[in-house]
Amino acid sequence: MKNYDVTVIGGGPGGLAAAISADNAGASTLLIEREARLGGVLKQCIHDGFGVIRFGEKLSGCEYATRLIRELETTGAELMLSTFVSKAEKQRDGYLLTLTSRGGMERVFTKALVLATGCRERTAKQVAIHGTRPAGVFTAGTAQAFLNVRGQMPGKRCVILGSGDIGLIMARRLTLEGARVLGVYEAKPDPSGLMRNISQCLWDFDIPLHLSKTVTTVHGDERVEAVTVAEVDEKMRPIAGTEEYIPCDTLILSVGLIPENELAESLGVPLDKKTKGPFCDQSYMTLVDGVFSCGNTLHVSDLADYVSESGDAAGRRAASYARRERSLLPVNISRDFSYVVPQYLDPEADLSETVFFFRTAAERKKTKLRILLDGVEIKQKQYNGLRPPEMERIPFDLSGAGLTKDSKLELLMEEVRS
Amino acid sequence: MTKELICITCPNSCRISAELGENGTVSVSGNLCPRGEIFASNELTCPKRSLTTTVRTVFGDMPVLPVRTAGEIPKEMIMDAMAVLSGLVIRERVKCGDVVVRSILDTGCDVIATLDL
Numbered sequence: 001m002k003n004y005d006v007t008v009i010g011g012g013p014g015g016l017a018a019a020i021s022a023d024n025a026g027a028s029t030l031l032i033e034r035e036a037r038l039g040g041v042l043k044q045c046i047h048d049g050f051g052v053i054r055f056g057e058k059l060s061g062c063e064y065a066t067r068l069i070r071e072l073e074t075t076g077a078e079l080m081l082s083t084f085v086s087k088a089e090k091q092r093d094g095y096l097l098t099l100t101s102r103g104g105m106e107r108v109f110t111k112a113l114v115l116a117t118g119c120r121e122r123t124a125k126q127v128a129i130h131g132t133r134p135a136g137v138f139t140a141g142t143a144q145a146f147l148n149v150r151g152q153m154p155g156k157r158c159v160i161l162g163s164g165d166i167g168l169i170m171a172r173r174l175t176l177e178g179a180r181v182l183g184v185y186e187a188k189p190d191p192s193g194l195m196r197n198i199s200q201c202l203w204d205f206d207i208p209l210h211l212s213k214t215v216t217t218v219h220g221d222e223r224v225e226a227v228t229v230a231e232v233d234e235k236m237r238p239i240a241g242t243e244e245y246i247p248c249d250t251l252i253l254s255v256g257l258i259p260e261n262e263l264a265e266s267l268g269v270p271l272d273k274k275t276k277g278p279f280c281d282q283s284y285m286t287l288v289d290g291v292f293s294c295g296n297t298l299h300v301s302d303l304a305d306y307v308s309e310s311g312d313a314a315g316r317r318a319a320s321y322a323r324r325e326r327s328l329l330p331v332n333i334s335r336d337f338s339y340v341v342p343q344y345l346d347p348e349a350d351l352s353e354t355v356f357f358f359r360t361a362a363e364r365k366k367t368k369l370r371i372l373l374d375g376v377e378i379k380q381k382q383y384n385g386l387r388p389p390e391m392e393r394i395p396f397d398l399s400g401a402g403l404t405k406d407s408k409l410e411l412l413m414e415e416v417r418s
Numbered sequence: 419m420t421k422e423l424i425c426i427t428c429p430n431s432c433r434i435s436a437e438l439g440e441n442g443t444v445s446v447s448g449n450l451c452p453r454g455e456i457f458a459s460n461e462l463t464c465p466k467r468s469l470t471t472t473v474r475t476v477f478g479d480m481p482v483l484p485v486r487t488a489g490e491i492p493k494e495m496i497m498d499a500m501a502v503l504s505g506l507v508i509r510e511r512v513k514c515g516d517v518v519v520r521s522i523l524d525t526g527c528d529v530i531a532t533l534d535l
Contacts, residue, residue, distance in 0.1 A: 046484035062532040151482035195431035199424035
């Protein structure tokens, strides 16, 4: 049976970065990908805007993946494609993985595990849309794969539900390919995608954005014939009498992403209800020793650059992983936060490259973020505004702060009056 | 007249107010970096966009090849560029970065492959 220091599961931007950094740190490394090609979701992200932070230029998702794949090829990391991890078992000194591929079943042993399994899209059944189940209802990512990987049009007259970035990108993409996008409907009063995508994907093509409206019913037997949309109240309940019948042949859903953590759960890794990813410390180690998590597996990120950044760190830390007792210190947040990652700090591990990622619970104007250690402010940062769809990143060298297992660390937000 | 714009250069999505003066000068506010100034000034005079799409190939393992314009082309030429690219079929293997159309619609801007085929 083959034996590795680090095994990375998932060959998207997080997993690629993790495998590269683990190998560069001297660990014997295995990267497992269930598809025939590396790149994860980036394979179908033909649009540009990727890599502004990591590579200092605007690349398409495909180019971003290509750069990481070329870098991986210069390392000694082993690669298994079209291979699925069907089982992971904890043993005394590491993890036993059962792999399934065309060659059959095999087992490998690894000291540390990096979960880079990404996320999945929320489906129609998860957002309470009524009516029949005809062909023509797609998640945005599925429609994207049809169009950008297989070259097949998902439909001609499309309604998009949800204003997440993939939905906005697909509105433009379908329009360019000759489909008519009748409108993007968002149940919330604010769009969930980045403002630059509202501008370049909707405004550029005169695609209407309808806020506080949702799709309530799908009509059609064999194929979608129409959808009913309705206004919603502040609790997102449809308002009777506001229904509108919109003939169309396609409904595209961009209604959120959920981290994929079935393997983590099978190993008993506790998950954060808010992020739906594992709780972790500043080394991206989950609460189960030797199991690391990165990228969209940990929490859904706005940018591939944040995904590969956490992959870099998780791979490097997994490479130097040695089993010991951890006494973790919780990172306390006020109700103003939707969440923070990492949720814990390990005072015994390297704190110099700590990076906090957080989202605000509600839209805010000028805000001061404060980090307190035992009630004393050790860092602050001012924001002109905060929006729930936009993830914020604070790199913070905490190595000299004097953290112990009994310290109290808090993150607070304060309104700044101008 | 002042125009309110969202800068599309990076994920910061700066809200920019831009005004075109009588002598053709553009005054800009709200941008966090100089790239916002360039964006806003283009937006008022000659708006430009990069185009990302796919072109057909003869290869079964990759029926469409992702491509993009190497730079930006005038916004009003986007649909014309799409028409050119939808008529194109790639018959030879190419690498990420290879040129598939030289200077599309005489814009001086090449169209390049963004994946290895």
